[in-house]
Amino acid sequence: MALILPVEGNYPKWGEDCFIAPNCTIVGDVEMGNQCSVWFNAVVRGDVNSIRLGNKVNVQDGAVIHCTYKRSKTIIGDNVSIGHNAIVHGCTVHDNVLIGMGSIVMDNAVVHSNTIIAAGAVVLEGTICEGGSIYAGVPAKKIKDISPEKVEGEIARIANNYIGYASWFSEANVANDKI
Template identity: 40%
Template sequence: MPSETPADLLRRHPGAIIQPFKGVWPRIAEDAYVAPGAVVVGDVEIAAEASVWYGCVLRGDDHFIRVGPRSNIQDGTVIHVMLDAHPTIIGADVVVGHGVRMHGCTVEDGALVGIGAVVLDGAVIEGGAMLAAGAVLTPRKRIPAGQLWAGSPAKMMREVTAQEREFIAFDIRHYAGLARAHRDAAREVAAL
């Protein structure tokens, strides 16, 4: 990611709260989108074409947070870390639904975390896996690649279907287009 001044970073994301923690500023790719009202603090890296939506909080203070290319973090999600033990790492092409809570966990490429789900310390969602809406993935649990888990605590339900894999790919494309449109609208308002 190219270096830029904090003023440039703030100008690119009007209405978002982007601030350093202990001198470490978030690093946000030029074509990533952070919505107005989102909060991004400290050691957070948001890769190319990723999007962080309205009302999200990404707090990289006790450890780091990484959001991979084209991943979307939907409205009202809170992402934090576990002090000196577990960062939160989100791979490429990941869908994180509305109102998700993630704490010191890893979500690998092409996975989906359903609306309102909770993913706790040391948990891993492997590539192409899905955690259902409202599910709770307890500490240190691992969802193997290509499986759908649901419930509280989450348990394996079945394999992810071809239709569900297609939905994840569609959602990634859809949110990339939405991010471009919302970014343009936010900049238009900021220019008034």
Template identity: 45%
Template sequence: MAIIKPYKGIHPKIDQTVFVAENAVIIGDVEIGKDSSIWYNVVIRGDVNYIRIGERTNIQDGTIIHVDHKRYPTIIGNNVTVGHKVMLHACTIEDYCLIGMSATVMDGVIVGKYSIVAAGALVTPGKVIEPYSLWAGVPAKFVRKLTEEEIAWLEKSAENYVKYKNSYLEEGLG
């Protein structure tokens, strides 16, 4: 059973349609919207600020999500794919984004809708990623605008993870 605990009297609010893996940890002022999925070894710690995760968003294995004390919460929109071992700290990820495996997105960053942060990228504090952009590297830099095919793929990725989480729930795994 997942570890879901209050912090200072604030309980996480998780829609009943969300898949939460048995070894995920969700603490404090966290809200997760319908049809989202929180996979294995994920830690979501809303202790000194709040975390909001939208609908149909998937947070994949080994990801850590935290906040900055009072200055920045973490807000993740709808239909977002967060890859394996990502670090999201006190940032905003708008709708239909993909954050690649092992990427780090730091304090005050805003990732605009329909954008991709490449695997292994480090988005340094305060960067603003314009919508429909690909950013990569350490530190991350603008690479190019997304193609129509990539934009369509971002929508498909979110849909696929709703199917995956439904199959896990049907198997009694959540």
């Protein structure tokens, strides 16, 4: 069963049609919208500040979302995919963003809409990532613009795929309840 805990009276909340993996951790002041998924071994830790996730956000296996005590909330928009083992910490991520596997987005960074943060990239504290771009490297730098077709073809596709993947486990959970 997932570890879901209140912190100082703040209980995690989520919308409709969400998948919460049985071994993920969600604690404290966390609110997520509809059709979100938090996958195996992921941690969403709203203990020292708030975390807000929009609709159709997927937090993939081993990813960590946290914030900074009394300083930096974490705000994530709609249609955002946070890749395996990524760290998203005390920052703002707008709509239609792909945070690649193993990447890090640090405090007070802002990732504007229709952006890809490449796998392994490190977005340093306070960095502003302009919309419609791909950022890569350590530290992350803009490497090129994204076409509207790439936004629809890759960013939207991944967010939508995770809704489908979650449905596989929703069916399995119903079966497990009958055992």
